[in-house]
Amino acid sequence: MALSPRTRKVLALTLTGLSAAAFVGAALIKWEVAPRLIKIPQTGSTTTVSEGAGQALDVKSGQLVPIRARATLTVTALPKESTSNVTVAAAITCIYVLTPDAKPSAQGCVPADDPNFVAATSEQIAMDRKTGESVHDDGRYGTNVNKDKAIPHVGLTYTFPIGTKKHDYTLFDPTAGQAYPIRYLGTDKIRGLHVYRFEQQLSAKIKIQNTLPGSYTNTHTVWVEPVTGSIVRDRQVVAETLDGGQLALGGTLDFTPATVAKAVHDAKSMKDEIGLLRFWLPLGLLLLGVVLVPVIVLLVRVRPATMPEQPAQSGDQVQLPVP
Numbered sequence: 094m095a096l097s098p099r100t101r102k103v104l105a106l107t108l109t110g111l112s113a114a115a116f117v118g119a120a121l122i123k124w125e126v127a128p129r130l131i132k133i134p135q136t137g138s139t140t141t142v143s144e145g146a147g148q149a150l151d152v153k154s155g156q157l158v159p160i161r162a163r164a165t166l167t168v169t170a171l172p173k174e175s176t177s178n179v180t181v182a183a184a185i186t187c188i189y190v191l192t193p194d195a196k197p198s199a200q201g202c203v204p205a206d207d208p209n210f211v212a213a214t215s216e217q218i219a220m221d222r223k224t225g226e227s228v229h230d231d232g233r234y235g236t237n238v239n240k241d242k243a244i245p246h247v248g249l250t251y252t253f254p255i256g257t258k259k260h261d262y263t264l265f266d267p268t269a270g271q272a273y274p275i276r277y278l279g280t281d282k283i284r285g286l287h288v289y290r291f292e293q294q295l296s297a298k299i300k301i302q303n304t305l306p307g308s309y310t311n312t313h314t315v316w317v318e319p320v321t322g323s324i325v326r327d328r329q330v331v332a333e334t335l336d337g338g339q340l341a342l343g344g345t346l347d348f349t350p351a352t353v354a355k356a357v358h359d360a361k362s363m364k365d366e367i368g369l370l371r372f373w374l375p376l377g378l379l380l381l382g383v384v385l386v387p388v389i390v391l392l393v394r395v396r397p398a399t400m401p402e403q404p405a406q407s408g409d410q411v412q413l414p415v416p
Contacts, residue, residue, distance in 0.1 A: 105392040108385050115382035123375040131255060131367055132222035133180045133322075138169040139359075141352050142201065143327065144191070147344015149211075157340060162211055164188040164346050165201025168251050174234060177222075181234045184216040184251060186267070188346075211342070214267045215239055218250050225254045225322055227265065238267055247272035253315075253322035255367070257289060268309055268331075269297035281316060283325055284357045288316040299333070301342075307335045318360040320367055325356040 096104070143164040148157040166186045174181035187202035188211040189195055195209040203210050219234035220227055227246035230236040238244040248263030264275040275293035282288065293313040301307040309331070316326040325348075332343035348356070 101392045105389050108389050108392070112382045112385035112389065115378045115385070119375040119378035119382070123371065131371070133220060133225060133252060133255070134170060135172045135175040135180050135222075136170050138167065140165065140167045140201075141327065141356070142166075142349050143329070143346040143352070144349055145345040145347050147342065148340065149190070150339065150341045160344070161191045162188055162344060162346065163191050163197075163201065165197075166251070167200050171217075174219075179219050179228055179234065180222050181217065181219045181236075182251075184214075184218060184267075186212075186214040188212045212268075216246075216250075216267055218246050220250060220252070223255060225249050225252045238270060244270045249275075252324065253317045253319075255320070255322045257317050257319040257322050259289060262291065264291075264293050264313070264315075266293075266295060266297075266311065266313070268299065268311070269295060271295075271297060275313070275315070283316055283353065286318060286325065286357050286360060288325060289319050291315050291317060301333050301335060305335055305341070307333055307341060309333050318357075318364065321360050321363040323356065323360040323363065325360050326353050 143166075144161065146159065146161050149160045150156075151158045164186060165188075166184065168182050168184045171181045171183060185200055185202070187197070187200060189197060189201075189203045189207070190209040190211060192209055195203060195207075197203050202213060205213065216238050217234070217236050218227060219230055219236050227236075227248060227250060228234075230245070236242065236246055238246075246265050248265050250265050253262070259277050261274055261276045263272045265272040273293055273295040275291045278290045278292050280287065281290050291314070293311070295313070296308060296310045299307060299309045301309075311332075312330040314328045315324050317323065318325055328345065328347040330345045333341045334343075335341050
């Protein structure tokens with residue numbers, strides 16, 4: 094059934110508006126909506142667990158004894174302290190020796206007077222929601238390391254930038270209280286996920302157990318999913334040595350397989366969400382706009398077929414031209 098001229102006109106105008114809206118929507122989502130939404134979250138909490146073998150100095154015997162330790166890091170966003178451009182978060186790291194009598198809290202901590210206690214660190218950090226870089230705190234964000242507000246966070250802390258690049262960054266180390274370069278080393282795959290590998294090597298003077306002068310070294314390797322900036326694996330080879338050369342504590346801490354599996358799963362989910370906003374939604378709207386263009390052209394150009402003239406019937410009067 095042929096459409097009437099009026100119907101074609103109305104339909105062409107409607108589809109033209111829809112096509113224009115699709116083109117504009119694709120551009121808005123790509124260049125306006127996605128950049129506003131794709132940021133480090135202001136809510137939520139993440140927990141990672143690392144384990145590994147090492148040695149610790151037994152103060153009674155003066156001998157090094159083998160240990161197996163567990164480190165739990167919990168990072169919790171603080172929405173009330175955060176702003177549209179800055180995420181403020183509390184980070185708690187607890188390390189203790191894995192023994193049958195160890196009774197850690199829900200956060201993986203044991204009391205400081207527990208024989209299994211190794212270390213505990215608390216921080217409040219403020220980071221740019223796009224770059225992940227620590228921001229200067231003029232007193233608004235309450236940043237500190239172990240309640241010491243005189244220690245400024247510099248560089249990255251517990252996440253990399255959204256859209257991590259293949260170049261060196263600066264990463265803050267809470268034990269040293271300073272930031273050091275972390276160098277890009279190449280690409281890897283973890284559980285099928287494409288990641289970048291970075292490594293930091295540092296050495297600093299510290300107070301061991303907050304009392305004894307000594308040195309601290311750490312070879313810190315992280316594997317980062319580049320689209321989201323998520324750290325999916327973290328390995329630290331650390332040593333704390335007393336002045337004079339006696340090792341007080343040393344060993345390796347590496348994400349547990351369960352932590353790696355969850356980190357990869359979460360990174361894949363976040364990567365899909367970012368891909369939807371940055372690519373698939375704009376592409377879908379763009380294709381819709383393109384597909385509608387030829388339909389609109391056909392509606393505008395096609396003319397209704399004219400009715401053929403009917404032959405004169407018998408009995409009808411036919412007027413002949415006058416010569």
